[in-house]
Amino acid sequence: MNLFTTNDGTILNYKTVGEGYAIVLIHTAFDNYTVFHNIEDDLATHNQVVLIDLRGHGYSDKPNNIQFTDYANDVKELLDYLYIDQCAVIGHEMGASVAAEFSATNPNYVSSLTMINPTMIEDSTPEERIYRRYSEKIRTWDEEKQHKFLAAKMYYDKKKVNKFLKHVENTNGIATSNEMDSIKASFKCNNIREYLGKVTTPTQIIAGQHGERTTIVEAKEVADYIKDSEFEVFQSSGLYPFVEQKADFLNSVNSFIKRFK
Numbered sequence: 001m002n003l004f005t006t007n008d009g010t011i012l013n014y015k016t017v018g019e020g021y022a023i024v025l026i027h028t029a030f031d032n033y034t035v036f037h038n039i040e041d042d043l044a045t046h047n048q049v050v051l052i053d054l055r056g057h058g059y060s061d062k063p064n065n066i067q068f069t070d071y072a073n074d075v076k077e078l079l080d081y082l083y084i085d086q087c088a089v090i091g092h093e094m095g096a097s098v099a100a101e102f103s104a105t106n107p108n109y110v111s112s113l114t115m116i117n118p119t120m121i122e123d124s125t126p127e128e129r130i131y132r133r134y135s136e137k138i139r140t141w142d143e144e145k146q147h148k149f150l151a152a153k154m155y156y157d158k159k160k161v162n163k164f165l166k167h168v169e170n171t172n173g174i175a176t177s178n179e180m181d182s183i184k185a186s187f188k189c190n191n192i193r194e195y196l197g198k199v200t201t202p203t204q205i206i207a208g209q210h211g212e213r214t215t216i217v218e219a220k221e222v223a224d225y226i227k228d229s230e231f232e233v234f235q236s237s238g239l240y241p242f243v244e245q246k247a248d249f250l251n252s253v254n255s256f257i258k259r260f261k
Helices: 068-081 095-104 126-133 141-152 158-165 177-186 194-198 216-225 245-261
Strands: 002-005 011-017 021-026 047-052 088-092 110-116 203-208 230-234
Touching: 002 068, 011 068, 021 095, 047 068, 047 177, 068 095, 068 141, 068 177, 088 095, 088 245, 095 110, 095 126, 095 194, 110 245, 126 141, 141 158, 194 216, 203 245, 216 230
Parallel strands: 021 047, 021 088, 088 110, 110 203, 203 230
Antiparallel strands: 002 011, 011 047
């Protein structure tokens, strides 16, 4: 565990793997950096991979008040601490929103931006939206039955994803309800459209065909906001293209990063 203290006194948990050009991985809301455990070593073969538990997540401090802009500020402060002045950034789902804001406000730091299953919807989290979509059907079911039903709506290869998820740490249990509410509030009304319109970094957008937490329609809307962005649909993936089509994902992302670093 590596710890870094931001200018406002928040302690962040981070990890670096490998040597070479820096690639920063940013997880989605309510996840932590272990969600990238299956690709970090592959990306680190010829690069330095930087993983961070966003504030409020994982083993980082959990303030009761988080602003969306805090996340990108934390990334910048960590990169400065690590003496990294340029990098490729990869963000997953709501982490893609953080990556976009970081790229828009710190364009000199970012050589390329990869957004995985991004969305511009701000009124609720992806987790809330998919539950609401099927709430009439599943609201009286027990939690396990709900989870199995929703998994079928989020993943293409449920067996592969379930095996992968066993190795992702569940750290939400160490957070209080107030701390969880703070995370939820931070990702709502995040002005993501404003930041997307200011992104000048070469941008790659990857969408899983079978994901309903964020859909390919939502991802395409994001692509339309960013000039000259490249849009790619992974036909045999849902929420986790970097798991369900790992080899295809690594080939695509590595190729994109090499073009601009």
